[in-house]
Amino acid sequence: MAGLSGRSSRSVLFVLVTTILSLLLYTAFILRPSHIQLSPQISSDESSTPKITQLPGQSLNYAPPATASVAESIPNKSDTSNTTTQNLSTNTQGTTTASSLAAATTAAVGTGRPSHWQFNSTRDERAYGLTTEQCNAAFPDLYTEIDRAFEYRGDIGPIGPEDVNISWAKDGLVRALIMDQQLYILEETISGNDCYTSRAFAILHAIHRSIITSPSTQPLPDIEFSFSVTDIPDSSHLGHSVWALTRLADEQEKWLMSDFGYWSSPLDLEGSYEQIRKGMADIEYPFMQKKKQLVWRGEVEAHVHGNELMTMTRGKQWADVKDIGENATELNSEGEGEVVSIPEHCLYQFVLQAQGHGYSSQGKYLQNCNSVVIIPKSRWIKQQHSLLSSKNFVEVKEDFSDLEEKVLALLEDQEKAESIAQNGIETFRDRYLTPAAQTCYWRRLIQSWSEVSFEPELWEWRDIDGKRKIRGVPFETFYTDKDISEDHLFMAW
Structure with a gap:
């Protein structure tokens, strides 16, 4: 009996010790520090890294700022951190949704760096709800004229x-x-x-x-x-x-x-800007497969050097230039006019933007073509003037006296011509001339x-x-x- 009693005591003691240890382990698990996370192995592939919502340049405890001032909103061109492109979902009309914009501006957990949103023309061309920060990141060189006027007004x-x-x-x-x-x-x-x-x-x-x-x-x-x-x-x-x-x-x-x-625009040959862009995209050909000619349609009398243009191009194999008179929807009275719609300009390797006596609105359409845009030197400055460079367009003299020389040179050097056209669509069609940019x-x-x-x-008092x-x-x-x-x-x- 004494032996049995001893064994029972040891069994009870064993159960008691085991229970106490279990309680201690359970308590330690429940009360562990909150920053310790037990998680499955995460692939080194960044695409599988968990994401948390964070707008570019904001902390996780972000509070919406007041409207940014001009000085605050001018982008730092030395900042090259916006290098990661995130995909956005779009609605059935192709417009970027608010939720998709939020999803595209996320930070990767554990990487120590944010994943910055980057403009993508196919996805974001109609993203009208971009923030100031996104606008500056997407279109850093768009605001030159505004900044100039702002500084001038600050001086006077x-x-x-x-x-x-x-x-x-x-x-x-x-x-x-x-x-x-x-x-x-x-x-x-x-x-x-x-x-x-x-x-x-x-x-x-x-x-x-x-x-x-x-x-x-x-x-x-x-x-x-x-x-x-x-x-x-x-x-x-x-x-x-x-x-x-x-x-x-x-x-x-x-x-x-x-x-x-x-x-x-109300003209029958134009219509809404987005409609024209769709029409141009639908009709586009690879540059080398386009007509190896310069195209222009317009009213000669409305242009400063319209008569010189007709003289320089008449009978030239490289030119398809015609006067369509005042009415762009009909042939002119002499029958020499031939209507070419705005999208159909993209069928040619070279498109000419002739200058009027003041403002000319044709350029924004032509710069949506994968073609070499040729513009005569002009004294009139427009919104996107600062974006033009020798890499994305060709400038000729006001009187078109060097037009033939420059077109023939590019017909001989097709690789250079194609490069200028490509730079043009990357700068204008796919970025600065998108509806989102405007x-x-x-x-x-x-x-x-x-x-x-x-x-x-807002209010005023009516005298009567x-x-x-x-x-x-x-x-x-x-x-x-x-x-x-x-x-x-x-x-x-």
Whole structure:
């Protein structure tokens, strides 16, 4: 009995010790430090690395910043860290979604470095909701004209209410207001001119889109401004700080805006910009398979050296140049004109952008072709002027006296010609002329203008009855009722 009792005591002791050890191990496991993670082996392949959402340049404890200033938003060109491309999902229309943008700006756990978003034309050409940081990363050289105007205004003093007055010109001008993310029309001198009306509404639509697609964490500032849709914005050289389509070198006060054609053009041969881009992409051929000719269609009388162009190219095998008169949708009266649609220009190795007496809008279409773009030297400066280089276009003299020489040289050196065409589409079609780029441009223009301009007022008092009213008309109302009366502009609230 004594032996049995001893064995029972040892068994009880063994069970007790085992239980205590189990409890200690369990407690140690439950109360382990939170930074210790038990996880399965992760492949060294970066594509299988777990991701956590993090926008470029932000910490994990990120709080949305206020609207960036111009100085803060100018990209550092020495920063080459944005090298990793992330895929974005797109909706059925091909527009980048907000969720896909967030998915593309993630950081890899355990790598010690963020995975930065990088612009991809196929995926992002219609990504209207890019942040300021993404706009700067995608289009670092797009804002040269805005930065120039901003610096000039900083030197001479801020913009005042008198600078946005449009009484100095009889037509082609619009005065507008952005307040609390709403676009208002204050005054206009476009009524009665179909061309100016069409251009102005295209510009207003583009501005409106840039407002309503702006990220909620980066709302656009309140501003009052005026813009001109004429080919020559200030023919009397009065020095007004107006938004314009083009300027001369000495017109430092002008702020260049995006072209109306990036929204749409009413001509039967053109239509919406995105429609034209699709048509061009559909008709494109490899460069070496294109017609080995220079193509141009236009109205000779509308161009400064139109007659010289016809003389230089008449009867030349390398040229397919014809005058189609005023109406681009019909043959001219003599039957020598032959219509070539905008996309059909891409069937030729060489496309010519002839200069008008002021602004010429043809260039943005031709630069969407995988062709060599030839442009005569011009005194008129446009939004994308600084992007042109000898690597992506060919410049000829104003009177076209060296046109034949340069075309024949490139016909002989097809590899050089193909390289220029390729550089052109990489710079323009696939980046700086995308709809996404133009939306970024509008936002930067609005932001920069606000930082050197006066604070606008939304309300004013009506003298006739002492009631307070909102200035102008909301864009949606203005567009719906194109024949809006003066009474609507003075609606009492």
